Amino acid sequence: MKTKFIFITGGVLSSLGKGVAAAAIGALLEARGLKVTFQKLDPYINVDPGTMNPFQHGEVYVTEDGAETDLDLGHYERFTSVKLGKRHNYTSGRIYHSVISRERRGDYLGGTVQVIPHVTDEIKQAILQLEGEADIAIVEIGGTVGDIEGQPFLEAIRQMRGNLGKDNTLYIHVTYVPFIKTAGELKTKPTQRSVKELRSIGIQPDILLCRSETPVSDDIKPKIAMFCDVAAENIISAVDVACIYDVAMNFHKEGLDERIVEGLRMWTRTPVLAKWQDFSARAKQPQHSVTIAMVGKYTNFSEAYKSLNEALFHAGVANNTSVHVDFVNAEEVRGDELASRLSRADGILIPGGFGQRGIAGKIEATTYARTHNIPFLGICLGMQLAVVEVARNIAGLPLADSAEFAPSTPDPVIYLMKEWYDYRSDSIQKRTEDSDMGGTMRLGAYPCKLVSGTKTHSAYGQDEILERHRHRYEFNNDYRERLSAAGVIFSGLSPDGSLVEMIELKNHPWFVGCQFHPEFNSRPLVPHPLFVAFIQASLANRMKIPTQKA
Numbered sequence: 001m002k003t004k005f006i007f008i009t010g011g012v013l014s015s016l017g018k019g020v021a022a023a024a025i026g027a028l029l030e031a032r033g034l035k036v037t038f039q040k041l042d043p044y045i046n047v048d049p050g051t052m053n054p055f056q057h058g059e060v061y062v063t064e065d066g067a068e069t070d071l072d073l074g075h076y077e078r079f080t081s082v083k084l085g086k087r088h089n090y091t092s093g094r095i096y097h098s099v100i101s102r103e104r105r106g107d108y109l110g111g112t113v114q115v116i117p118h119v120t121d122e123i124k125q126a127i128l129q130l131e132g133e134a135d136i137a138i139v140e141i142g143g144t145v146g147d148i149e150g151q152p153f154l155e156a157i158r159q160m161r162g163n164l165g166k167d168n169t170l171y172i173h174v175t176y177v178p179f180i181k182t183a184g185e186l187k188t189k190p191t192q193r194s195v196k197e198l199r200s201i202g203i204q205p206d207i208l209l210c211r212s213e214t215p216v217s218d219d220i221k222p223k224i225a226m227f228c229d230v231a232a233e234n235i236i237s238a239v240d241v242a243c244i245y246d247v248a249m250n251f252h253k254e255g256l257d258e259r260i261v262e263g264l265r266m267w268t269r270t271p272v273l274a275k276w277q278d279f280s281a282r283a284k285q286p287q288h289s290v291t292i293a294m295v296g297k298y299t300n301f302s303e304a305y306k307s308l309n310e311a312l313f314h315a316g317v318a319n320n321t322s323v324h325v326d327f328v329n330a331e332e333v334r335g336d337e338l339a340s341r342l343s344r345a346d347g348i349l350i351p352g353g354f355g356q357r358g359i360a361g362k363i364e365a366t367t368y369a370r371t372h373n374i375p376f377l378g379i380c381l382g383m384q385l386a387v388v389e390v391a392r393n394i395a396g397l398p399l400a401d402s403a404e405f406a407p408s409t410p411d412p413v414i415y416l417m418k419e420w421y422d423y424r425s426d427s428i429q430k431r432t433e434d435s436d437m438g439g440t441m442r443l444g445a446y447p448c449k450l451v452s453g454t455k456t457h458s459a460y461g462q463d464e465i466l467e468r469h470r471h472r473y474e475f476n477n478d479y480r481e482r483l484s485a486a487g488v489i490f491s492g493l494s495p496d497g498s499l500v501e502m503i504e505l506k507n508h509p510w511f512v513g514c515q516f517h518p519e520f521n522s523r524p525l526v527p528h529p530l531f532v533a534f535i536q537a538s539l540a541n542r543m544k545i546p547t548q549k550a
C-alpha cells in the first residue's frame with residue numbers, strides 16, 4: 001500500500017486542540033473508506049511520557065503493545081478504528097537516545113554527528129516506518145512553531161516533501177484567530193505571523209485550520225489567503241465546539257476532507273457520517289442524568305483523567321444519560337464532608353493512581369460505597385484499595401494494606417509479585433523493590449477470563465476479554481480464601497488463573513474492581529461495556545430501581 005503523509009503543525013499558542021483536529025481528520029478520511037494511521041512527534045526530552053507527571057502533562061495513554069504515550073494517541077484511537085503502539089509516538093529524547101547509542105556503537109564511523117542530517121534522518125526513519133501501514137498517515141508535531149526544541153522535527157518534515165513529492169505530502173497548520181472584544185472583530189495577524197514563521201523554515205502550509213470562538217467567515221478568508229499564500233477554500237474555520245466529537249462533522253461542512261483528498265490527488269467516496277450524526281444527536285438530548293463522584297488525586301485537572309472522562313461520557317450517551325462528574329479531592333475532603341459529597345452521588349469511581357497521597361480518603365469513599373449500596377467502580381489502584389478495604393473491615397485483617405504504601409504490613413493483600421508468567425512475551429518476569437522505576441510495570445493488553453454468573457461477565461457478555469494494564473502491584477493469592485469468605489468474588493482471572501484481574505462483591509447492587517484500565521478501550525461509537533454497566537447501575541440507583549443483590 002502506498003502511504004501518503006499529512007503533517008500537522010500548530011502555531012500562535014498551545015492548547016488549540018491540534019490532537020483532536022488530527023483525530024477528526026482521521027475520522028473523516030476513514031469515513032471516506034480510506035485506511036489511516038497516526039504518529040505523534042513530541043519535542044520534549046523525556047524518552048517516553050511514562051514518568052511524566054499527569055498533573056503537568058495530562059494522562060499517560062497506554063497502547064495495546066504496552067507503550068506509555070502522549071494522550072493525543074487516545075484521541076486518535078477514539079476517533080478511528082486504528083490500534084496504535086510504540087512506533088506511533090516519538091519524543092526528541094527517544095530520537096536523540098537512538099542517535100547517541102549509534103554514535104557510541106561506532107555506527108557513524110568517526111563522522112561528526114549533527115542535528116542535520118543525523119537527527120533529522122533518524123526522525124525521517126521513524127516517520128517512514130508508517131509506510132505501507134495505511135493509505136494516509138497523519139503525523140502531528142507537538143508544541144508550537146517557533147519552539148527551539150521542535151526545530152529538528154520541522155526540518156525533517158520539510159525534507160519529506162522533497163523526498164516523497166508534492167502529491168504524497170500535505171502540510172496542515174492549526175492556528176488561532178482571536179476575537180478582540182474592543183475591536184468587535186476577529187484578528188488575523190497572529191495567523192499571518194505564525195505562517196510567516198513556518199515559511200521561514202521552508203514549509204508552505206497547504207491548508208490552515210483556524211481555531212476561533214466565532215466562525216472565520218468567508219469575508220475574512222481572502223485576507224488570510226493573501227497574506228499566507230494559501231487558497232481561500234483551503235482556509236478552514238475550526239470554531240469552538242461543546243462536544244469534541246462534533247469536530248469531524250464541522251470540518252466536513254467546511255469541506256476539509258474534500259480539500260485533503262484533492263491535495264493528495266486521491267479519489268474516494270463521499271464520507272459516511274451517519275454514526276457520528278447519531279452519536280451527536282443522542283449526546284445533545286439526554287433523557288436522564290447521573291452524578292458520579294470521582295475520588296482521586298489530580299481532581300482539579302481533567303486532562304489527567306482524559307480517557308476516563310471520555311469513557312464516562314461515551315457510556316452516558318449509550319444510556320441516553322448525561323454524566324456529571326463530581327471531582328472529589330481525596331486528600332482534602334474527608335469525614336463528614338466526604339460523606340455529604342458522596343451522599344449526592346449516584347455512583348462512586350476510584351481511578352488509577354500511584355503513591356501515598358489521598359489513599360486514606362479513597363478507602364473511606366470505598367467503605368461508603370460498600371455500606372450504602374452505591375454502585376462502585378475501582379480501576380487499578382481503585383481495585384487494589386477495594387481489596388484493602390474489604391480485608392480490613394470484613395475479613396478481620398485491620399492492618400491489611402498494599403505493600404506500595406506499607407512495605408512492612410503483616411497482611412500485604414496487594415504486593416509485588418516476585419515472579420509471574422507474562423503471556424505477552426511468553427516468559428517469566430521478575431520484579432524487585434529496587435527494579436528501575438517504570439521498568440517493572442505490567443504494561444499493555446493482557447487477556448482475562450471472566451467467571452460466568454458474575455456481574456462482570458454479564459456486563460461484557462463475553463468469556464474472555466483483552467484489557468490494558470499499567471501497574472506494578474498485584475493481588476496476593478495467599479488471601480484468596482479469606483477474602484472469598486468475606487464476600488469477594490474473583491470474577492476475572494488471567495488465563496492460567498494466577499493473576500486476579502477483576503473482583504466484585506456479593507450482597508451489593510454493583511461493586512466491581514478491575515486491575516486494568518478499561519477507559520483506554522472506550523470509543524464514542526463503541527462504548528466500553530464495563531462503563532455502560534456502571535452508568536446503568538448508577539442510573540438504577542438514582543431512580544431507586546431495585547436491583548438483585550446476589
Ligand code: GLN
Pocket residue numbers: 351352353354355379380381382404470471472473474
Ligand atoms: N500504584 C498501583 C500499582 O503500581 C496502581 C497503578 C495504577 O492505578 N495504574 O500497582
